[in-house]
Amino acid sequence: MPSGTVLSLNRYPVKSMAGEPVDELELFAHGVRGDRQQALTWRDGRRLTARAAPRMLAWTARSNGTQPIVTDPAGREWRWDEEGLGRAISEDLAKEVELADDERLMQDLPDSVLVTFQPTFERLAEELATDLDLRRFRTNVHATIDAEPFAELDWEGRRMTIGDAELELLHPCVRCAMVIRDPDTQEAWPQLLRHLHNDHASIFGINARPVGEAVIHVGDPIEVS
Numbered sequence: 001m002p003s004g005t006v007l008s009l010n011r012y013p014v015k016s017m018a019g020e021p022v023d024e025l026e027l028f029a030h031g032v033r034g035d036r037q038q039a040l041t042w043r044d045g046r047r048l049t050a051r052a053a054p055r056m057l058a059w060t061a062r063s064n065g066t067q068p069i070v071t072d073p074a075g076r077e078w079r080w081d082e083e084g085l086g087r088a089i090s091e092d093l094a095k096e097v098e099l100a101d102d103e104r105l106m107q108d109l110p111d112s113v114l115v116t117f118q119p120t121f122e123r124l125a126e127e128l129a130t131d132l133d134l135r136r137f138r139t140n141v142h143a144t145i146d147a148e149p150f151a152e153l154d155w156e157g158r159r160m161t162i163g164d165a166e167l168e169l170l171h172p173c174v175r176c177a178m179v180i181r182d183p184d185t186q187e188a189w190p191q192l193l194r195h196l197h198n199d200h201a202s203i204f205g206i207n208a209r210p211v212g213e214a215v216i217h218v219g220d221p222i223e224v225s
Contacts (some may be wrong), residue, residue, distance in 0.1 A: 001223055001224060001225050002145050002146055002147040002223070002224045003145070003146060003222060003223045003224070004117070004118075004143045004145035004146060004221070004222045005143060005144050005219060005220070005221055005222060006141060006142070006143045006162060006163075006216065006217065006218050006220045006221075006222060007118060007142050007143055007144060007218070008021060008134070008142045008218060009022050009023065009024065009025050009140065009141060009142075009216065009217075009218055010022065010138070010139060010142075011025060011032055011034060011035045011063060011140070012035055012036055012061065012138060013034055013035070013036070013037060013038055013061040013062065013063050013068035014036070014038045014039065014040070014059070014061035014068055014070060014080075015036040015040070015047060015049065015106050015107075016039070016040070016048070016049040016050040016051075016053075016056045016057070016178075017056055017057070017059045017060060017070070018057055018059065018060040018061070018135075018183060019060075019061065019062075019138070020060075020062040020063065022063075023217060023218050024215055024216065024217045024218070025140065025141075025215070026213070026214075027113065027165050027167075027210040027214050027215070027216060028210065028213045029111060029210065029213075030103075030104050030105045030110070030111050031105050031107060031111055031112055031113050031140075031209075031210065032105075032113055032140055034063050035105060035107070035113075035140065036105050036106045036107050037101060037102060037103060037105055037106070038061070038067075038068055038080060038099065038100065038101050038106075039100045039101075039102075039106045040056070040089065040097040040098070040099065040100065041097065041099075041100045042095055042096060042097045042098070047100070047106060048093075048095065048097055049178070050178055050181060050186075051176060051177050051178060053093045053095060054181050054186040054188075055073075055092065055093050055186060056093065057181055057183055057186050058073040058092075058186060059071065059072055059089070059092075064079075067079060067080040067081060068080045070085065072088060072089075072092065073092065080101075085099065086098060086099050109207050111209055112170060112207045112208065112209055113140045113141060113167065113207070113208045113209070113210065114137075114138065114139050114140045114141070114173060114205050114206075114207060114208075115139065115140065115141045115142075115143065115152075115160070115167075115205060115206055115208050116134070116137055116139040116141070116142045116143075116204065116205040116206075117142070117143055117145045117147070117151075117152060117205075118142065118143065118144045118145065119144075119145060119147060119148065119149045119151075120149045120150050120151075120152065120204065120205075121134060121142070122149070123149030123150065124149075124195075124196075124200075124204065127195065127199065128191070128192065128195060133182070133183055135183040136178075136179045136180075136181070136182075136183060136192070137175070137179060137204055137205060138178065139205060141162065141208075141216070143162075143222045144222075145222065145224070147224075150200060150203075152169075152172060152205070152206040153172050153201075153203060153206075155169045155172075155206060155224060156170065156171050156172065157169065158224055158225060159211075159224070159225050160208060160222060160223065160224045160225075161221075161223050161225070162214075162216045162220050162221075162222050163215075163216050163217060163220035163221065164214050164215075165210065165212075165214035165215075165216050166210075166211040166212065166214075167208040167209060167210050167211060168208065168209045168211055169206055169207075169208050169224070170207040170208060170209055171206070171207060172203040172205065172206045172207070173203060173204060173205040173206060173207050174201070174202045174203055175193065175196055175202050175203065176193075177193060179192055179193055179196070179204070180192055180193050
């Protein structure tokens with residue numbers, strides 16, 4: 001059974017904004033509590049993402065327990081319920097947006113957690129002959145694993161434990177254009193997505209669904225069965 005250790009954990013309080021590294025994550029039926037609980041909507045209520053508005057990545061969101069604290073590109077901090085935030089975002093993105101909140105979360109794949117593995121990450125960097133920034137992939141859980149690179153492509157339907165938590169492994173994650181954007185500059189690098197498409201069926205990482213509630217931590221052991 002492949003096993004390893006959690007290297008890093010990340011939460012993204014506002015969908016498509018930059019997120020926050022954390023030492024622990026609370027898992028529940030819908031995924032990671034507070035992960036993508038807030039979002040921007042536009043054009044008849046559709047959720048806006050950085051695919052359509054890469055500038056969203058210049059905004060950062062961190063959890064403050066009950067609501068996110070959002071930092072704009074100039075460094076000003078806003079409470080999610082603070083008057084004027086929606087207008088400030090609309091002006092910066094040049095798109096009319098509204099703020100949305102859903103305790104069931106607003107991932108692209110409902111009720112899921114994204115898990116990535118260091119051997120696959122290192123192999124991808126080798127294939128591209130460059131350093132890669134893991135933030136491009138917006139993973140929740142990144143871990144070592146004693147398995148071959150891209151082994152997770154064959155793990156659909158298996159179970160994974162992280163510390164005391166149990167997760168059902170769903171299908172591998174098919175990546176979208178989000179990964180081409182530099183997390184700091186938003187500059188596009190289409191070669192990354194082309195390489196994933198041509199060599200790895202556009203896949204990087206695997207989606208998982210929590211089985212019950214638990215708290216996971218950096219350094220927790222991982223096992224796939």
